Amino acid sequence: MQNSSKIKKLAHPKWNYFILLLVVFGGFLIFGFSENIKGPAIPRMQSEFQLDEMQLGLLLAFNSLGYLIACSFTGILSSRIGVKWTGILAFSSMAISGILMYLSTNYAFLSASYFLMYIGNGMLEIGLAIMAARIFTKNTGTMMNLSHFFYGLSSTVAPIIASSMMGWNVFGGELGWRGMYLIMLSLSLLPIIPSVIGKFPGDEQMAGERIPLKHFFKDKIAWLIVAVLSFGVVSEMAVGGWLVYYLEKAYGWSIDSASSMLSIFFLFFMLSRLFVGPITDRIGYTVSIMLFSAFSGICTLIAIFVGQKGAILFAVAGIGIAPIYPTVMALLAKRYPSSTDSAITFTVTLMGIASVIGNLLIGVIIDGVRSLFQGYGEADSSIIGLQAGYGFIGFLALLCSATCVILYLYLRRRNELV
Known part of the structure; x- marks a missing residue:
């Protein structure tokens, strides 16, 4: 009798919702750790x-390739075996990759293990996005931003934890990178427990007729959403790769000072995802993306023009760029309620391709502008090149906003604003 009452308690909608929150929030925590250790x-x-x-x-x-491959098939997989088992498969593959990395004896073995980990990462990102879209049917913008806050939280502390763990003394020897990966990726097994217990909303509960994936290739709005997300995410991810480099080379900052500014950026980034969600639900997703991305771009460009005195604006830009990804996910969930898995697969896969191109462009711009001004005998050509490259990051945020204006007008004309 006691066991049956416990089962009934877990089956209660409120308890089931709490269990699903553990899966989604825990999944984003694991995702952030796996990507940033x-x-x-x-x-x-x-x-x-x-x-x-x-x-x-x-x-x-290989990592990027594995990630993109996983993004391309996870939506189809979730419609075949269900989002519950897709998530369990993603968590399991990440844990297995940790074991393989611990056992790797050569470069080829290591590469294969890394490839499997990023297959798991790609599956997890799409799987979590689909889960969140199906679970958070109310206050979608708030809950999407809150979910991604956990990713930002683990991403911020992951390098510190990883560095500390590698120095641990275990059984008379140093834990090292192998042991660190084994332990950290083994944490992927924890969300499997609530995943098995929880009851996930399935395709049968999605209202409306399903839209085939090929339809999105003909949908102008779908392409506009891809452009909005791509511009926003490239601008977001580029900060992690280029801010420290820019502050060191352009201003002569020490590595510690430059890294501290990046940490402040991530602090603003995290807090934005924690608190901005209710605003997106109140003023609308397209308007939110438009305003926040414009704010980020303006902060970045002003910081470049002002110089060292305005360097804090590089970090403040994190407030604007942080809500873009989760808010676009909320937009997809509301616009394509019966085919969220297909919409997310289409959007995120193309965004991944655009991200690779965008990050390459930043390096090309820096080198190209530097070479151009060297040809004209400009003494500060290297700094001008850096300003042009980092300025492109701010320009991408403004492009995200401008594209969202077009999306807004297009949706308003059709009376389909979200």
């Missing part, structure tokens, strides 16, 4: 396997 580990991997920069670049390229 590599920073301190890569130099040690390079030293152990004696890898050159080309091999490291190839290793990271």
